[in-house]
Amino acid sequence: DAKTTQPPSMDCAEGRAANLPCNHSTISGNEYVYWYRQIHSQGPQYIIHGLKNNETNEMASLIITEDRKSSTLILPHATLRDTAVYYCIVRVGSGNTGKLIFGQGTTLQVKP
Amino acid sequence: DAGVTQSPTHLIKTRGQQVTLRCSPKSGHDTVSWYQQALGQGPQFIFQYYEEEERQRGNFPDRFSGHQFPNYSSELNVNALLLGDSALYLCASSSRGGRNEKLFFGSGTQLSVL
Numbered sequence: 065d066a067k068t069t070q071p072p073s074m075d076c077a078e079g080r081a082a083n084l085p086c087n088h089s090t091i092s093g094n095e096y097v098y099w100y101r102q103i104h105s106q107g108p109q110y111i112i113h114g115l116k117n118n119e120t121n122e123m124a125s126l127i128i129t130e131d132r133k134s135s136t137l138i139l140p141h142a143t144l145r146d147t148a149v150y151y152c153i154v155r156v157g158s159g160n161t162g163k164l165i166f167g168q169g170t171t172l173q174v175k176p
Numbered sequence: 177d178a179g180v181t182q183s184p185t186h187l188i189k190t191r192g193q194q195v196t197l198r199c200s201p202k203s204g205h206d207t208v209s210w211y212q213q214a215l216g217q218g219p220q221f222i223f224q225y226y227e228e229e230e231r232q233r234g235n236f237p238d239r240f241s242g243h244q245f246p247n248y249s250s251e252l253n254v255n256a257l258l259l260g261d262s263a264l265y266l267c268a269s270s271s272r273g274g275r276n277e278k279l280f281f282g283s284g285t286q287l288s289v290l
Contacts, residue, residue, distance in 0.1 A: 098278070105182070107211030107266050108219065151218060163209065163278065164233055166218030 067091065073171045076146075082139040084170050085153030089133045096155045097128060097163065099137045101133040101148040107153065108166075111137065142174045178203060180269050180282035189257050197252040197285045201269030208250040209279065210242060211224045211266040219266055222265050226272055254287075262289045 069087040076082040089098060096115050100108040112119055112126045114135075119126045123136040139146055150170040179201045189195050201208050207226045211219035221234040225244035244250045248269075254261055264286050269280040 083211055105283075107268075107283050110278040110280070113278065114239045162235070163224065164219075165221065166211075 065126050067095075067156075067165065068152045070150075070152050070167060070170045072168060075173050075175055076139075076142045078174055078176050079141055080146060082137075082142040082146065082174070084137040084139075084150050084152075084172065084173060085134065086136070087134045087152050088152070091132050091154050093132075097132075098153045098155055099124070099125070100151045100153065100164075100166075101146075102150045102151065102169070103107070109152065111150075113155075142172075144174050144176065146172065147174045148172060154170050180267055181278050182265075182267050182282040184284070184285060186286045187287075188290060190290050191257055192258060193257050193289075194253065194255045195257060195287060195289070197254075197265050197267075199250045199252070199282060200268030200270075201248050201250070201267075202280045205269035205271050206248050207270045207272045208244060208248065209268045210250070210252050211268065211272070211281075211283070212236070212266040213266060214232070215263070222252070223290050257289045259289050262287060 096113050098113040098158045099111040102108045112121055112124050116127055128135045149169040149171050151166050154162045156163055179202050183198045191289040209224040213219040222236050223233040226233050228244045239255045241253045264284045266284045267282045270279050
C-alpha cells in the first residue's frame with residue numbers, strides 16, 4: 065500500500081501558486097519523498113524529490129516539515145499545462161531500486 | 177537524446193492469448209522497471225531488471241514475466257491474458273549507479289483484452 069495520503073482533487077487559478085499537500089506520517093529516516101505528475105495518456109514525469117531539506121528546481125519547490133510527516137509541492141505560477149494528476153511517493157528501499165509505490169494522487173485542475 | 181521508448185503504443189488481444197511489450201531505456205541507463213496502470217488508478221510496480229536478471233518483483237502472478245537484453249532493452253510478456261489485464265503498461269529506466277536517481281517513464285503501451 066502507498067505510504068502517502070493526498071486530497072483527490074484541487075483547483076487553482078492560472079498564474080497563481082498551486083500548493084499540493086501530502087501526508088506521509090510513517091516515513092522512515094532514509095526514505096525520500098518524490099513527486100511525479102501524469103498528464104492524460106502520458107507516462108509519469110519526474111518533478112522533484114527531497115529527504116529533509118526544502119528543495120527547488122526549475123519546475124517546483126518542495127517543502128518538507130521538520131518531523132518529515134508531511135510535505136507540500138508548490139508550483140509557483142500555475143499554467144493550464146500544469147493540469148495533471150500529481151503523485152506524492154515515498155521511495156521504498158535504499159539506493160536506486162526502481163520501485164515506486166503510487167497512490168491515487170491529486171488531480172489538479174488549473175482554470176483560466 | 178531519446179528518452180524511454182515503448183512499442184507498440186496500442187494493442188488489442190483476446191482472452192487466453194499471449195502478448196509481448198518492448199522497452200528501450202534512456203541512453204546511459206541500465207535498469208528497467210515495468211508498471212501496470214489500470215484506468216483511474218496509479219501505476220503498480222510489476223518488476224525490475226538489472227544485469228539481465230529480475231531483481232525485484234511486485235504482487236503479480238507468474239503469468240507476467242520479463243527479459244532484459246545485453247543492450248539494456250527489455251520485454252514484458254503476459255501469458256493467458258485475462259480481461260483484467262487491460263491497462264496501460266509503463267516502462268521506466270534509471271541508472272543503477274546513481275543514488276536515488278529519478279526514474280524516466282515512457283509513454284506506455286495501452287493493452288486492451290477482449
